[in-house]
Each structure stands twice: as C-alpha cells, then as structure tokens.
Amino acid sequence: MTTKRPAGIDDDLIQLARLALAGRPQDVQAFVHRVARRHRADRPELADALAELLRESPTRASPLRRASETPLPVDLDTRLHLMRVEDEPFLTHEPIFAPAVARGLEQLILERGRPDELLRAGLHPTRSALFIGPPGVGKTLAARYLARELRRPLLILDLAAVMSSYLGRTGNNVRLVLDYAKSVNCVLLLDELDAIAKRRDDGGEIGELKRLVTVLIQQIDDWPPSGLLIAASNHAGLLDPAIWRRFELTLEFPLPNREAVDAFARAALAPHMKEADAWAHILSIALDGKPFSEIERVIVSARRNAALNGALLPQELAKALDVDALPKSARIELANKLIDADAVSQRQASEITGIARDTIRTHRRDGDRGGDRA
Numbered sequence: 444m445t446t447k448r449p450a451g452i453d454d455d456l457i458q459l460a461r462l463a464l465a466g467r468p469q470d471v472q473a474f475v476h477r478v479a480r481r482h483r484a485d486r487p488e489l490a491d492a493l494a495e496l497l498r499e500s501p502t503r504a505s506p507l508r509r510a511s512e513t514p515l516p517v518d519l520d521t522r523l524h525l526m527r528v529e530d531e532p533f534l535t536h537e538p539i540f541a542p543a544v545a546r547g548l549e550q551l552i553l554e555r556g557r558p559d560e561l562l563r564a565g566l567h568p569t570r571s572a573l574f575i576g577p578p579g580v581g582k583t584l585a586a587r588y589l590a591r592e593l594r595r596p597l598l599i600l601d602l603a604a605v606m607s608s609y610l611g612r613t614g615n616n617v618r619l620v621l622d623y624a625k626s627v628n629c630v631l632l633l634d635e636l637d638a639i640a641k642r643r644d645d646g647g648e649i650g651e652l653k654r655l656v657t658v659l660i661q662q663i664d665d666w667p668p669s670g671l672l673i674a675a676s677n678h679a680g681l682l683d684p685a686i687w688r689r690f691e692l693t694l695e696f697p698l699p700n701r702e703a704v705d706a707f708a709r710a711a712l713a714p715h716m717k718e719a720d721a722w723a724h725i726l727s728i729a730l731d732g733k734p735f736s737e738i739e740r741v742i743v744s745a746r747r748n749a750a751l752n753g754a755l756l757p758q759e760l761a762k763a764l765d766v767d768a769l770p771k772s773a774r775i776e777l778a779n780k781l782i783d784a785d786a787v788s789q790r791q792a793s794e795i796t797g798i799a800r801d802t803i804r805t806h807r808r809d810g811d812r813g814g815d816r817a
C-alpha cells in the first residue's frame with residue numbers, strides 16, 4: 444500500500460507501543476514489516492531504516508528475536524532437552540471438565556481472544572494459572588486443551604524430572620527454560636510443581652531449593668502477559684505460599700462425579716461395542732470416586748485383552764474391574780448398586796460380581812426390610 448497518510452504515523456506509533464508493552468515480539472516484528480512496506484514510496488529513508496533493523500541479527504535480549512531461530516534450551520551437563528514441546532497440541536478425546544473448571548478455562552480463552560478491550564481498560568489477560576487436583580483428573584490435559592484452543596505450542600517443563608536428574612543446576616535450568624518460553628508465544632506448563640516442595644525434606648539441598656524457589660518467584664513475576672503460564676500440582680498445601688500466591692487464577696480439579704465418568708466411558712466405549720451405554724453406566728457405579736485415568740486404564744486393558752484373547756469386550760470389562768480383589772461385602776454392595784441403578788439384571792450382577800444370585804436376593808430382601816432402599 445502506498446497511499447500517503449501522514450497522520451497514520453501517530454496511529455502506528457500507538458499500535459507499536461501497544462504491541463511492545465504487551466510483550467508480543469512476533470507481532471511487533473510483523474507490524475514493523477507492514478509499516479516499512481507501507482511507507483516505501485512516501486518515506487523511503489524511514490522504510491530503509493526499518494528494513495535494516497529487521498535484517499540486523501537480533502541479540503539475545505532483543506524482543507525481535509524469532510522463536511523459531513532460538514534453539515531449545517538443554518541442560519549444560521547432560522545436553523538433554525529440558526522440556527517437551529508440542530507444536531500442534533492434539534487431544535485423542537475431548538476432555539470433560541467440572542463446571543467451575545470449564546468456566547475458568549473458557550474465561551482464559553476469552554481474555555486471550557480480546558486483549559485490546561482489556562488493554563484499553565488498563566488491564567492485561569490473566570498471565571498465570573495454577574491447576575490443583577489429585578492425579579489423573581485432567582490437569583495436564585487442560586493445559587494441552589488451552590494450547591490447542593489458543594492455537595499455540597505447548598511447552599512442558601516437568602519439574603519432577605528436572606529435579607531428580609540435575610538438582611545441582613535446577614535454578615539455572617529453570618531460568619533457561621523460562622527465558623526461552625517467554626520469547627515464544629506459547630502456553631508453558633510447569634508440571635508437577637509440588638516436586639519442589641517434596642524435596643524440601645531431603646537434607647543437604649536446602650540452599651539449591653531456596654535458589655530455585657527464588658528463581659521461580661522472579662520468573663512468575665516477570666512473566667509477560669503475551670504468554671500463558673500454567674502450573675500443575677497435586678497438593679496446594681505442599682506449595683510454598685510465596686509461590687502459589689503469585690498465580691492470578693487457581694482452578695481446582697475435582698475427582699469426576701458419576702455423570703462425568705459415565706460420559707467419559709460412553710465416549711471411550713462407543714466405537715468398540717454396542718452395549719456402550721449400559722457398560723458406561725456399570726463403570727460409573729463400579730468406579731465411583733476414581734479418577735479419569737483409572738477409568739481409562741480399565742477400558743484400555745479390557746480392550747487389549749479382548750483383542751488378544753478373541754474374547755468379547757463385556758467379559759473383559761467385567762474382568763478388568765477386578766472385582767475378585769474386593770472383599771465379599773463390597774462385591775455384594777456393588778451387585779446391589781448395579782441392580783438399583785437398573786444397570787443390569789440380577790443374573791448379570793451375579794456374573795459380574797461373582798456373588799450367587801441367591802445371596803444377592805437375600806441381601807436385597809434384608810435391605811428392603813431395613814427400609815434403606817427407595
């Protein structure tokens with residue numbers, strides 16, 4: 444475009460300041476390109492000067508440094524890559540989030556979609572979030588989901604792995620990784636954040652741990668609004684309060700309720716069996732209170748055995764539930780729950796739980812007399 448628009452320079456300056464202050468180096472670079480092109484005819488000196496700046500090999504600290512030109516940081520001793528990079532995050536199945544978690548995640552995505560409105564109000568999008576919850580409920584999955592929705596690469600720094608292999612240099616390593624991540628428009632996941640807290644009891648390493656906590660605090664404080672920093676932890680209580688206070692948003696991931704397990708199992712089983720609905724219902728009762736990862740383990744193990752043994756999936760699912768390992772009283776209770784929920788007939792309940800039909804009937808009559816059944 445070569446139209447003369449002297450007043451446009453003011454607008455350009457404002458836009459440039461906005462991008463630079465928001466810490467969006469890639470956008471700054473693209474914008475300078477556009478301005479240079481636009482003014483090639485009417486302000487050739489300006490266009491040349493800008494082109495020269497873009498050509499100059501950017502220094503380490505330069506905000507114009509391109510992400511793709513920066514090598515991934517590696518540990519200086521082992522040369523191992525310190526983090527995993529998923530350039531195009533991919534989910535094998537759609538996650539199921541509890542309502543409060545879903546709302547929090549949608550809010551993060553919404554803010555990223557409309558940063559200008561926030562900037563005009565003197566605000567920036569949420570920079571950092573802490574995901575808390577027991578193992579296997581979708582914390583890592585949620586970070587991947589966010590990266591996919593935001594169309595950004597996902598960088599994962601597993602603090603447990605980093606700490607176990609090179610604690611002596613962990614502070615440096617973490618700084619290297621976070622410096623790199625800051626220069627890329629990404630979602631950075633600090634996974635297993637409580638690994639730091641757990642190491643605190645080991646004597647002799649207090650100094651290095653203190654340094655690490657200091658580095659983390661500094662890095663979280665300096666984190667640019669353009670990036671999204673997520674940390675995941677199993678126990679909020681274990682974390683140094685100085686660290687978790689710094690996160691702008693905390694999302695608690697609960698264990699799935701029955702409906703969530705049902706929906707998860709139905710989606711996982713539907714492509715492989717016609718009785719998916721009934722079995723999803725059975726699993727939601729038998730595995731009540733278990734994390735998604737456990738439901739997934741049962742389903743995959745049953746499918747594997749069905750494939751290898753030429754057996755039917757329902758039989759293998761019943762086996763994978765491993766009810767034999769339960770005490771008799773628990774198996775009777777499970778049989779009753781399955782029947783009460785209309786998930787199965789008395790005969791099927793007997794097959795699944797290994798409890799004789801007579802025994803089940805007797806217990807049901809007792810239960811009725813006791814009046815504890817609706």
Ligand SMILES: Nc1ncnc2c1ncn2[C@@H]1O[C@H](COP(=O)(O)OP(=O)(O)OP(=O)(O)O)[C@@H](O)[C@H]1O
Pocket residue numbers: 537538539540576577578579580581582583584585675676677707735736737739
């Ligand atoms: N909310 C969910 N929706 C669907 N699948 C899930 C969900 N949570 C977990 N899963 C399944 O369980 C697997 C493990 O989940 P994930 O790695 O996200 O757990 P986590 O909360 O990060 O656990 P940890 O604390 O052990 O790291 C996932 O790969 C996914 O298949």
Ligand SMILES: [Mg+2]
Pocket residue numbers: 582583584634675
């Ligand atoms: Mg995880």
